[in-house]
Amino acid sequence: EAGVAQSPRYKIIEKRQSVAFWCNPISGHATLYWYQQILGQGPKLLIQFQNNGVVDDSQLPKDRFSAERLKGVDSTLKIQPAKLEDSAVYLCASSLDGRAGGYEQYFGPGTRLTVT
Amino acid sequence: KNQVEQSPQSLIILEGKNCTLQCNYTVSPFSNLRWYKQDTGRGPVSLTIMTFSENTKSNGRYTATLDADTKQSSLHITASQLSDSASYICVVAAGNTGKLIFGQGTTLQVKP
Numbered sequence: 001e002a003g004v005a006q007s008p009r010y011k012i013i014e015k016r017q018s019v020a021f022w023c024n025p026i027s028g029h030a031t032l033y034w035y036q037q038i039l040g041q042g043p044k045l046l047i048q049f050q051n052n053g054v055v056d057d058s059q060l061p062k063d064r065f066s067a068e069r070l071k072g073v074d075s076t077l078k079i080q081p082a083k084l085e086d087s088a089v090y091l092c093a094s095s096l097d098g099r100a101g102g103y104e105q106y107f108g109p110g111t112r113l114t115v116t
Numbered sequence: 117k118n119q120v121e122q123s124p125q126s127l128i129i130l131e132g133k134n135c136t137l138q139c140n141y142t143v144s145p146f147s148n149l150r151w152y153k154q155d156t157g158r159g160p161v162s163l164t165i166m167t168f169s170e171n172t173k174s175n176g177r178y179t180a181t182l183d184a185d186t187k188q189s190s191l192h193i194t195a196s197q198l199s200d201s202a203s204y205i206c207v208v209a210a211g212n213t214g215k216l217i218f219g220q221g222t223t224l225q226v227k228p
Contacts, residue, residue, distance in 0.1 A: 004159070031214075040220070040221075041220050041221070042120075042205050042207075042218030042219050042220050042221050043160070043205075043218050044218070045215070045216070056215065091159050091160075093159070095214075097214075098214040099214055103214070104162055104165065105162075105216065107159030107160050107161070108159050109157070109158050109159050110157075110158070110159050112157075
């Protein structure tokens with residue numbers, strides 16, 4: 001079974017530039033998550049999708065971050081414009097059904113973003 | 117406020133030794149508690165998942181315990197190997213929403 005795929009793996013941009021990350025979840029997984037992980041901290045949920053609908057985006061800085069999952073499969077996360085404090089690893093995860101607490105979440109390798 | 121706190125923040129041990137990582141949580145309602153291992157440059161990988169009724173679960177050399185009364189969990193690593201060097205994250209799933217509350221992680225370094 002293929003895992004969660006993410007690209008790119010690394011990205012360096014200057015502040016005020018824009019950047020986009022892509023995620024392909026495990027086939028058949030209805031729930032997709034984007035997390036931000038700052039060095040030395042645990043992941044912080046940015047947004048959770050159930051199929052192509054948003055379940056939770058309470059911690060997404062909506063003035064600069066946006067995410068979509070148009071066909072309920074792949075997802076993109078965009079930052080525009082980037083700030084220095086956005087430097088972090090962006091993790092994508094998926095699960096069969098995130099509405100229940102018992103299903104495992106599978107994480108991708110992450111995209112390491114450096115904003116200079 | 118739902119919180120998960122881990123200790124120690126970092127730990128260095130010699131290869132072959134055992135170690136125990138701690139996790140305290142204040143998450144309500146509780147669904148399950150998970151321990152993840154995160155290697156440098158990789159996403160977290162699940163080691164164990166425990167529900168309210170389980171107080172011990174093993175995965176090879178990893179053994180997790182859960183005391184739901186005191187809201188504490190521990191992860192014990194036996195006969196450590198160099199490949200155990202990683203960050204270990206305690207995660208609690210809240211209620212029936214599936215929302216995960218992450219601890220900040222314990223960074224373990226195993227030295228030869």
